Amino acid sequence: MLRVQPPRHLLAPRLSAVLASVISLVTAAVLLAVGVQTASPASATTTYLCTGYVACAQAGYTHHGYKKAGSKMWWRMYSGHNCTNYVAYMMVKSGASSERPWTGSGNAYNWGVQLSDITDSTPRVGAVAWYKANGGWAGSSGHVAYVEQVVSATEIIVSEDNWGGDFDYRVVEKGTSGWPDGFIHVNDTPLTVDTAPTVTATPAVGQKITVDPGTYTPAADEVSIQWYAAGKKIEGATSASYKPTTEQWKKRLSVRVTAKASGFARTVTDTDKTVAVRKGTLAVKNQPVVSGTAQVDGTLTTTTGTYSPAVSDKTIHWYADGTLIKGETSKKLAVTPELVDTKITAKVTATTEAYKAEKTLTTSTANVAPGVIRLGKDYTLSGTSSVGDKLAIGEGVVEWPTDATVTYQWLRGGTASGARASTSSDGSGASNDSLSYLLGAKDVGKTMGVRITIARAGYTTRTVDLAATSIVTTTPVLDLTATPKVTTRTVKVAGTKKTKTVVKRKVIVRVGVTAYGRRTVNGRVRVTLTQPDGEQQVSTVRLVDGKLRLPVTDLPRGKQTVQVDYLGTTVVTAGSARTTVRVPAS
Structure with missing residues (x-):
């Protein structure tokens, strides 16, 4: 049989079986008036470890001070060598009341009867080993002893005193007539608490905390745990670790640790109360995310x-470059012009009972882009591109934003003309409203053209360039003169001595072409001279510095018609002039 070693004061070697038998024979000869009536050696198995205060002390077994205290009556038992007085x-000494816990007979056989509610068959250190009358080696008064050690479930070591006998230690094995009829648990010896159980962490809702169950002598075979909140048991909270729930918020926790070891009374220790359970921390399972178009007029x-756990409320606030956008607390944000070039974020604040508010900021968007100006109707440019005429703008419609500003800049050759009617000597230029x-x-x-600029803060400025379909032209002014010239001379007639008069008639056509807005006019001129008989002479001549001189010869006498046609250029339009001239006979 495997046996656990006794405590230090029980470490003296056991007496030999022969010595034990001799002691048994001597003890059996003694009849105790009140105490133990011993059984005969043939029917009881026991091993005495020591007998007598001095011998036991020398062998390392304590009498717990009874050598001196035995002269006093305990629980109104007879003093001196007496089993009941010693156990009382x-x-x-172990902490029980000094008053006997029952009335009536103090004989040993009556102990288990009067204390039946705390009497069972389980041996524990500090328990009373109880024998009925004539039980085992007990006499008619029964017997009680003190359990010093529980070696196993079938072997114990007891200390005892005997009426008319002496103090001793002995080993008792189960299955023999010496095994007690029961064990009375008045004040069993608990385990020694070497290190008290503690809860050191600050408790918070939803966060695991752990109790240190402490250490004991002898080491505990089993430790059970029960958590309490505000002094009330938390059902199901029986593990070393515990996560406080919302029900424990603001309450102080404690833990009752029950340590057990074979042969010892269970030891129950309560930890100090913690501080009140604080608010927990929400776990973000999925971060808030902003989506959509970061552009004015976008959403x-x-x-x-x-979150874990699920929350009861969520609030939203929007920020532009970290500055709160006042009044924006919904899931959607309409992007307005004043947000251009800022980065937008949303802050979500999640709350629920017994948890700290969790504030989560989204990733910022790209810089907000300007909005797009939309036209509901296009602008147009109309009119003839001829000097003195007007060009007019057909107004369009700005569909959005409706408060955009529209300005007009007239262009000459792609650059700003800068002309207005009030500053132009000829009255040309833009009208006061710039629409013509x-x-x-x-x-x-x-x-010519016009640049229409549509602008609004927060929007990309929109320009519309309209150009005339052709360059600006001017009308020519023709200055036409036709001068006749007649010359005569006398010449000999060939082969004779006669002479004759030769007459030559011609017209000198002079043309000058000018045009408003041009320093000189170039181009070609077609001159048509129609004789009286209808015959025509046609010549096409290029102007030189806006002028030409053309002699038309071999003309008959009479009225001549001169038609001058300026053929025009891309800038100066075609023009004509007509005159008549009379060519004399001589």
């Missing part, structure tokens, strides 16, 4: 995220 002394949308333009001298030969 040990009960009081941004944020999710609110998910009177073409003047400076515009001749240029392509």
